[in-house]
Amino acid sequence: MSSIPSLDYLDRLEAEAIHILREVAGQFERPSLLFSGGKDSIVLVHLAKKAFRPGRFPFPLVHIDTGHNFPEVLEFRDQLAAELGEKLIVRSVEATIKKQKLRDGTGKFPSRNPLQTYTLLEVIEEFAFDACIGGARRDEEKARAKERIFSIRDEFGQWDPKRQRPELWNIYNGRIQRGENVRVFPISNWTELDVWRYIQRESIALPNIYFGHSRTCVVLPSGQLLGLSEHLTLDDDDEIVERQVRFRTVGDSTCTAAVESDAVTIDDIIADLLLAKVSERGATRLDDNISEAGMEDRKRNGYF
C-alpha cells in the first residue's frame, strides 16, 4: 500500500485556494480573474492551473491597465497569457478617463490607483461578470483583515462591512441577486512570506522588477525611492540617484516605491523578508497612508 502523504502549511494553504477557485467555477456563470501582473495574481494563475488543468480555465484573465504600468510587467503579462493559451481582456484607465470625462491624477506623482475602480466597474458591466477573483490578502491591511473570502458587492461595486454574510466553515455562499457581484479572494489567508515561500517551492516565474537591479530613482521627501518614469514631473532640486533596488509590490509606477536591495534570488528575498521590519504596503504604497481608514473607504467605493 502506498504511503499517506503528510501535508505542510503550504500544502494546506494551496488546497484551500484550489477549493475556493473551484467553488467559483461551480457556482458562477461568468467569473473572471483580475490579473495585475503582480506576484499575487501570478500565484493565482499558478493555482488555477492546478485547479483546472487539463481543462481550460473557466474564466478569462482581466487586466486593468492604468497606463502607468511598468513595461516589464506588461511584457510578462502578454507572454504568460500566450503560454497559457487563455483569454486575456485588457481595459485601460486612459479610455475610461476620456469616456467618463474624469479628472486624471495630477501633481508631482499622478496616481491613477483610485481611477482603476471606474475601469473595473466598467469591465464588470461590459462582460456581466458575476464573480471577480482577486489576489488580495488579509495581512496587507486592517480593513482587508475583516473582509470575507466571498465578498459581495452591490451594483455600484460597494463593500458594506457591516452587512457582510457570516462565512462558516469552508462553505462559500455565492448566491446573489441580479446586479450584485462577488469578489473572491482565494489567498486571503496567505501572508507575504507565504507567497514568497510558495513561489520558491513551485519555481514560479516573476517579472524581473521583483529582483534587485540598478535603476534611476527620485528620492522622495519621506526617503522612499520612486523609479524615474515619463509620468513624473520633476523639479530642479529633486535628487536623482542610481540605486540597486527591487519592488515588493507591482502597482502603478507612480505610486509604487522601490526598496533598496541586493536580493537577486528568491532565497535572498525570503532572507530579506525575515529581517524586514516594514510591511509590504507601508514600504511601497504612497496612497494608503492618507488616512487610517484609507483602504476601508476605497473598498466601500468599489475598489478591488
Added chain:
Amino acid sequence: MDLLRFITCGSVDDGKSTLIGRLLYDSDSVSLDVLAAIENRPAVHGAIDLALLTDGLRAEREQGITIDVAHKYFTTPRRKFIITDAPGHVQYTRNMVTGASNADLAIVLVDARLGVIEQTRRHTLVAALLGIRQFVLAVNKMDLVGNDEAVFDAIVAEYTTVTRQLDVADVVAIPLSALHGDNVVRRSHKLAWYAGPSLLEHLEQIDVTEDVSADEPRFQVQYVIRPQQVDLPDYRGYAGRIQSGVYRKGDKVRVLPSGLETEIEALEVGQQEVDTAVAPQGVIIRLRDNVDVSRGDSIIVASSKPHVTRAFEATLCWMDERTLEPGQKFLLQHHTALVKASVSALLSKTNVETLLRSAAESAHLNDIVRVRIKTAVPLVADAYQKNRATGAFILLDEQTGATLAAGMIDATE
C-alpha cells in the same frame, strides 16, 4: 512547518485585542510602519495601545470594540498561526460561531478580577458546539490581583465545572497579563509559582497532527473537468476536495445519492497522477465507468456506508433578524450540494448562559436551537461531532441568498 488556526474569545473588557496585539508584538510580527500608525494614537496607561493592531474598521476604533471577525497571522520557526479574533458580546454570538467554525483551538479569556462569568460559559459552549476540542483558559490581568496563585486556582476550579458539563477534556490554564506581556510569549518571574508554558510556548507545542486514515473517506464533486480537446477527447475528471479520510487509485467507490458503483481509475493532484491523496487535498478523480456524476454528488469509498437521508435532526445557530418558525422553507447548502429544505419542527432551545435546554416554538437572532430538517434531495449526512466537514451546512434565503443559519447535523433518521 505546520498550521494552527485558533480563535480568541472573551468579553468586552477582558483585554482580548490587547492579548493578540501582545502575541504579535512580542513575537516580532508587527512591522514598523504599522507600529508608527498606532503610536500616533493616544496612549493608554503610557504604553502603546496594542488593541489597535486588531480593530480594523472605523466603527470599531470609534467605539473601542470588536464588531466583526478579524484574521491575523504570524509565523514562528515552528508554526504558522491563523488567529480568528471574534467579538465577545452576546449580540455578536453569530460572529463567534463563524470564527469558531474554522478554528482547531479556542483561547477563552477571563479577567482575573471577575473569574468565570456568564460570557465565559457561552464562549465555551459555542466553541465546544462547533467541534473545538482543545481549549486554553487564559486568566488575564493577573497583575491586578497581585499575581495571586489562590485567585488563579479558584478560577481554574470553577472553569472545570463548565468544561465537565460540556465534555471538554483538553484544557490548559495559563495565568498572564497581556498588558505587561507576562506569560504571553515569555514566562514571567512575577508568576514564578506557575510551572507551565507561556501561551505561545503552548501554542507551538500542542500536537496538531491528525490521523486522517482513521476518518471515514468523504469526497464531494465541485466541478466537472471536460477539456474536449483533440488530444483528450474522452477525459472527464471530477474535481473536488477530499473532505475527510484517504483516497487511493483503484478504490471501489459508490456515487451518492445515485448509488452507482465503479472504481477510481486515476487520482490527480496538481496536474500529476498520484496513488494516494488525503484530506484536505484538492484532487481530480477519474472513474473507470462512464456514470452520471455532477456537482454536489459524493464519491465514497464503497467500504464506507454513510447515511444518505432526506430527514435529520440538527443544531442551528440562527443568524438573522427575522424569526425562525416551524414550516419555513430555505435553501440548504451542504458544501457543494444546494437543495431545497424546510425546518419541520423546533425541538429545543439552549440557554447559552446556563447551558440548559428548554422547549421552543421559534428562534431569534443568536439563538441556538435543535430542529428537525427535511430536504428535497437526499444528502450524505454525517453527525457533526464525528465529522466536522460533512456534518456542517448553512441555510440560505432563497430570494436574497443571505446566510440565515449555521447548521450541524446531530442525528440521522
